Amino acid sequence: MILKVQNLNVTVNDIKILNDLNLEVKKGEIHAIMGPNGSGKSTLSKVIAGHPNYTITSGDILFEGKSILELEPETRSHLGIFLAFQYPIEIPGVSNEDFLRLSYNANQKFKNEKEVDPIEFFTIITEKLKLVKMNPAFLSRNVNEGFSGGEKKRNEILQMALLDSKLSILDETDSGLDIDALRTISEGINDLMNKDKSIILITHYQRLLDYIKPDYIHVMQKGQIIKTGNSEFAKELEIKGYQWLNK
């Protein structure tokens, strides 16, 4: 079991967002989480990554069998939890290359492996750039600054490839992408997936699931998973919407 979310209750500013939520993800599995706006999907992803704005009132999150609730966000990252952000933030003055190298080296250090110098790093990152079909010119630009929506999302997948995390949570990585970009990104994600990895896809649209086949599809509503199905379930949702599940 890579991830186990047990009876998780979460509030932000005293408003309840997650309500006794349960979720289990095994190695080698892809889970999709769908559901209407405001159902708590993004909150779940941020809580797993350790965002400080949320208060966990009860329940637990286990990563590889151990509770991570007390761990700092950077430690969770080192353990192998990756979050591709819905809105990747711009960081003025910091080059993408420096950012990526620092991130890579922080993880190397945690694993007691050798940190790399800029020249060694360039070789490593060049390989990963091909995977998401990104131009090396991106490296010298500031992190996400002036990037188009598609470029930002691509940059997230580049980081996912670089950090080689055990569990990747992709928060609406497909939103705002044109069809070509969606295909490139999906291919990149599929290339990174293997039997030792797990992915949680948060999405509004069935079309992403045409490219990436999930093992399970969950529907979230009011901070809970109210229904779970297989990959065919998405098509049903696309036609019927979420309303019928309420009853």
Added chain:
Amino acid sequence: MNKNLNTLINEPYKYGFSTKINKETIAKGLNENIIRLLSKKKKEPEFMLNFRLKAFKIWKQFIIPNWAQLTVPEINYQDIVYYSAPKLKKKIDSLDEVDPEILKTFEKLGISLSEQKRLTNVAVDAVFDSVSVGTTYQKELKEQGVIFCSFSEAIHEYPELIQKFLGSVVPIGDNYFSALNSAVFTDGSFCYIPKNTKCPLDLSTYFRINDQQSGQFERTLIIAEEGSYVSYLEGCTAPQYDKNQLHAAVVELIAFDNAEIKYSTVQNWYAGNEQGKGGIYNFVTKRGLCSGINSKISWTQVETGSSITWKYPSCILLGENSIGEFYSVALTNNFQQADTGSKMVHIGLNTNSRIVSKGISTGNSKNSYRGLVNINRKANNSRNYSQCDSLLIGNKSNANTFPFISVQNSTSKIEHEASTSKIGEDQIFYFLQRGISVEDAIGLMISGFCKDVFTELPLEFAAEADRLLTLKLEGSIG
């Protein structure tokens, strides 16, 4: 994470120790007799005493300026000691005669004055409270004709140069604090670079306020003759006291035809504690006169200390084709207040100026850029480029920009760019999620923000400045 940010930003001041020494001070208070006594103690020629008395007269007619975006508590000038000096056996001929405690103090600050350990490429004048305690490499510099000595020494050795240039760029009556300084300044540095000489070493003055009750009023005068070049560095620290101390300096630079002066400051006076108690009031007038054709004056400053900073290093571009530059990073934290910027006054033809200002404010601090670009009617084909960026950390700090631009001819060009950004929780979370620590995240964002200015600093200073900012903002270092 909030907690982390706070511990980071509130790193204790590293230079807050004080040194116990035998000192000679005069009574508190400011009046004509004190000024006469001060001048007498320093065995000054009559022209100096007259200069001081004239300044005092002018100062008494001034009121403290209140146009800056600062809240300045009333300063009691009668409660300040205007002269405090380490007691010496006699005139210092070698450093052996300096109180070892003082030498130790400077060693602790990373400035070694002793022959064996002194910096290899920088000549240092060390000023302790009211007096200079030693200047390194004086002999070596003299061989090239370069004069680098304390201001007191210059008054005795080179009175004709002092008489000619003192107050020629910053007149006594320029402003409230220049008048005060002119009346009571005690020491500082004097540099003279002769014709066609490239000063072989960087010149540096390190100012240390030690005494709790004394103010520091120093004076710096740099003269670069035709075709000469000098790079000058200035550093400042002070012990941690609950009481505020006053520092009011005047710096004058003069560059003749084809001469260049590069003046760099790393200011790290004690800034007060987390509640804003204590700290230095830093009221400084710095001005350079590009008097000759093709002359150039460049100011670079990294301002991290002081509870109040009021400082506008400026250039008067008189000579044709002369160039003025101002590069600044000002960091304020807790209850610090800074109102700083530059003035570029274009008088000659084809004059060129550049202002790059980076303000970082965090805690409850106030940080303002104030600038004046004035292109006179006859300064045809002049150019100015200004860039003012502000960076906010947290939700309680304050950043302002007050650019004044006045162009009186139609052939000149002005560019002004400004931006305000914020290091928010979400940016830090982004770093954390990628496994990067808060310290590294803030360090990286700050150096990114300050890059344009740090590249202008001399190498040793750039490292020092980067270290200083990280020290102020990071938890793991120091």
